[in-house]
Amino acid sequence: xxxxxxxxxxxxxxxxxxxxxxxxxxxxxxxxxxxxxxxxxxxxxxxxxxxxxxxxxxxxxxxxxxxxxxxxxxxxxxxxxxxxxxxxxxxxxxxxxxxxxxxxxxxxxxxxxxxxxxxxxxxxxxxxxxxxxxxxxxxxxxxxxxxxxxxxxxxxxxxxxxxxxxxxxxxxxxxxxxxxxxxxxxxxxxxxxxxxxxxxxxxxxxxxxxxxxxxxxxxxxxxxxxxxxxxxxxxxxxxxxxxxxxxxxxxxxxxxxxxxxxxxxxxxxxxxxxxxxxxxxxxxxxxxxxxxxxxxxxxxxxxxxxxxxxxxxxxxxxxxxxxxxxxxxxxxxxxxxxxxxxxxxxxxxxxxxxxxxxxxxxxxxxxxxxxxxxxxxxxxxxxxxxxxxxxxxxxxxxxxxxxxxxxxxxxxxxxxxxxxxxxxxxxxxxxxxxxxxxxxxxxxxxxxxxxxxxxxxxxxxxxxxxxxxxxxxxxxxxxxxxxxxxxxxxxxxxxxxxxxxxxxx
Ligand SMILES: C[S@@+](CC[C@H](N)C(=O)[O-])C[C@H]1O[C@@H](n2cnc3c(N)ncnc32)[C@H](O)[C@@H]1O
Numbered sequence: 238x239x240x241x242x243x244x245x246x247x248x249x250x251x252x253x254x255x256x257x258x259x260x261x262x263x264x265x266x267x268x269x270x271x272x273x274x275x276x277x278x279x280x281x282x283x284x285x286x287x288x289x290x291x292x293x294x295x296x297x298x299x300x301x302x303x304x305x306x307x308x309x310x311x312x313x314x315x316x317x318x319x320x321x322x323x324x325x326x327x328x329x330x331x332x333x334x335x336x337x338x339x340x341x342x343x344x345x346x347x348x349x350x351x352x353x354x355x356x357x358x359x360x361x362x363x364x365x366x367x368x369x370x371x372x373x374x375x376x377x378x379x380x381x382x383x384x385x386x387x388x389x390x391x392x393x394x395x396x397x398x399x400x401x402x403x404x405x406x407x408x409x410x411x412x413x414x415x416x417x418x419x420x421x422x423x424x425x426x427x428x429x430x431x432x433x434x435x436x437x438x439x440x441x442x443x444x445x446x447x448x449x450x451x452x453x454x455x456x457x458x459x460x461x462x463x464x465x466x467x468x469x470x471x472x473x474x475x476x477x478x479x480x481x482x483x484x485x486x487x488x489x490x491x492x493x494x495x496x497x498x499x500x501x502x503x504x505x506x507x508x509x510x511x512x513x514x515x516x517x518x519x520x521x522x523x524x525x526x527x528x529x530x531x532x533x534x535x536x537x538x539x540x541x542x543x544x545x546x547x548x549x550x551x552x553x554x555x556x557x558x559x560x561x562x563x564x565x566x567x568x569x570x571x572x573x574x575x576x577x578x579x580x581x582x583x584x585x586x587x588x589x590x591x592x593x594x595x596x597x598x599x600x601x602x603x604x605x606x607x608x609x610x611x612x613x614x615x616x617x618x619x620x621x622x623x624x625x626x627x628x629x630x631x632x633x634x635x636x637x638x639x640x641x642x643x644x645x646x647x648x649x650x651x652x653x654x655x656x657x658x659x660x661x662x663x664x665x666x667x668x669x670x671x672x673x674x675x676x677x678x679x680x681x682x683x684x685x686x687x688x689x690x691x692x693x694x695x696x697x698x699x700x701x702x703x704x705x706x707x708x709x710x711x712x713x714x715x716x717x718x719x720x721x722x723x724x725x726x727x728x729x730x731x732x733x734x735x736x737x738x739x740x741x742x
Contacts, residue, residue: 247275247283256293256303257646263300268505314634318684318729321627321693329699329709336713336732339363340681345389349529353522354413354484356387357500358574360567360681364715365393368565368679374399377542378562381671383551383664384604388414390565391544395420396536401544402561404551406603407576409487409583411548412474416484418544419477420537424527430478431485431523435516437470444469447585448592454504455494455582456512463515464493468586485522487583493518494582502579550602552663556671564668567681568604571657571694575600575608604664605656607647607687614652623655624662625700631690638688650688658701665698665705669737678707678735684728686720695731707735 255272256264264272270280284301287293294304326332339361345351351362369380376398382390385403387410394401395418405411416422444465446452452461471486472479493515496502533540547555569576577584577600584590590599600606601613620632632651639645647653668678685692699709713732720726 246279247273249283249287252280252283252287253292253303256301263302264503265299265505266301268503269301271504315689316631316634316691318691318693321691321696324627325693325696325699325712329703331699331709331712333731334711334713336715338367338715340715340730340732342389349532350392350417351387351389353417353526353529354387354409354488356389356410356413357498358567358576358579359387359389362389362393364681365390365565366397369393369397369399369563372563372677374562379557379560381554381556381561381564381668382566383554383556383564383668384566384568385414385546386410386567388417388544388546391546392417395541395544396533396539397541398539399541399562401541402547402556403544404547404549404554404556406548406550406599407580407584408548408589409580409587410576411546412480412587413484413487414544414546416477416481418546419481420530420533420540422477422481422526422530424530426478427481427523427527427530430472430482431520434467434470434472434482435520438463438466438516441466441469448590449581449585455496457495460493460512460515464490464586467515467519481526482523483587485519485526487587488522489513489515489518490582490586496582498579500574500579502581551604552660552667554664554667554671556667558670559673561668561671562673562676564672564676564678566679568661568664568698569606569657570683570685571654571692571697572685572687573606573657575606576603578608604660605653607650607653609653609656611647611649614649614656617652617655617659618649620651620655623658624704625658625697627693627697627700628655628658631692635688635690635692638690642688645688654687654692658697661698662701662705665702665707665735669705669707672737674737675739676737677710678702678737680733680735681715681730682733683718683730686726686728695729695733699733699735702733702735707737710734710736 251273255269266281266284267277270277292304293301295301322333341361342357342359345362346355348362377400379400379402380394381402383404385391385405391401391403391414403414443462471482474480474483493512495504495507497507577596590596597610601610620629623629635651639648639650682695682698684694699712703709711734714729715732716730718728720728
């Protein structure tokens with residue numbers, strides 16, 4: 238470190254603060270330079286000094302994290318994934334299997350209909366299609382997704398001749414799923430409405446910007462203006478065509494901005510000079526929809542009934558009891574993703590949220606993630622209240638690590654983990670009730686590394702299912718992922734298959 242050298246041009250405190258904000262995910266030097274408003278070369282130099290001093294760490298692909306986020310697994314008491322796998326086999330009699338096939342949303346980015354509103358948190362349409370095909374359900378049977386997101390499950394269900402049922406709390410995702418399952422939408426009416434909207438937008442004066450503090454940073458001035466004109470020209474969302482235009486508008490927000498999702502929303506890696514024109518991007522999005530509607534139309538005879546999408550908390554799922562043939566979902570993961578912040582642009586620009594308080598309220602209503610407002614996990618700070626003995630062992634370790642390190646963003650991580658499983662419990666219970674006897678509930682879920690503690694989220698979800706009356710058919714590892722907390726630590730994403738007993742009421 239430059240002890241005794243010239244005074245640094247980049248002060249340490251704001252840089253470290255900026256790094257602590259992106260925590261285990263990390264930031265690039267360019268992002269940090271923007272954050273602390275200092276030139277990139279000076280920030281890079283300062284990072285190199287801090288790295289030498291052991292305070293920050295480069296974790297590959299140009300990302301920097303605070304050293305404290307790196308590793309705790311050399312510590313005594315760290316329980317390795319393999320130890321849990323073995324214990325799971327001993328206690329539940331189920332070995333970890335493998336699944337070779339698509340699982341992430343990547344394929345959907347170019348797949349007809351799924352691409353209308355790309356949802357990085359979604360899962361693979363091919364995975365769902367394969368599952369439905371193998372399930373060989375009678376035509377019109379109900380398939381439920383309690384966290385239906387952008388509607389991957391319900392779209393594939395309808396294509397397979399089945400009735401999709403979905404619950405979701407993120408309003409733009411519900412909108413997208415409703416529009417994406419409206420296979421009979423008129424292509425001509427959509428084209429006419431889009432043209433009329435563009436004409437109105439061309440005549441309008443620029444409108445007000447949404448409440449988001451960073452709007453001016455997120456978009457070039459001309460783009461901002463064009464977006465406000467286009468937004469204000471959208472017809473009210475009272476018809477299927479008007480709702481489809483809103484999805485097209487939501488779809489272009491990130492491509493025309495300086496932001497990208499990787500998978501969280503962030504700056505960097507984009508040349509603002511080449512951002513597409515919003516009007517042209519909107520026209521292309523609508524043209525894509527029209528082309529996909531034409532593709533869908535060829536299989537009209539095999540479509541299932543219209544899907545039902547509830548904008549509700551999955552813990553209060555209104556699904557009919559004993560009528561669902563198969564449930565499929567990817568729930569939020571235990572440390573997970575802040576869906577609200579990641580889709581704040583859609584929420585703000587489409588008027589679903591009018592203030593930061595609105596965003597916070599929505600986030601608090603969701604299954605717990607580590608961005609919950611302070612106090613939201615206060616009722617869950619006692620590990621001894623966990624039902625699962627694995628959690629009763631695990632949570633105190635998280636608490637102890639946080640207390641020892643003192644550099645985590647928050648000191649209630651163990652409470653968030655407990656609340657996460659408490660949040661999932663009623664969802665699994667409702668799905669159990671909704672399923673027919675012998676019906677399966679298939680969950681794509683990952684494990685996590687939290688405050689230096691390994692949390693086998695997939696196995697814990699399987700155990701939660703078993704505690705609620707399901708049997709555990711299988712846990713199949715579908716892919717490995719990198720831990721955000723420590724890049725060299727390999728996490729996984731698994732397919733957990735639960736089954737309601739034949740004799741169940
Ligand atoms: C992993 S994503 C599901 C993605 C979906 N499988 C797809 O392909 O688009 C999890 C979803 O759960 C939603 N969610 C979180 N808490 C919820 C709750 N309490 N009730 C309903 N949905 C919730 C999030 O908004 C997010 O869309």
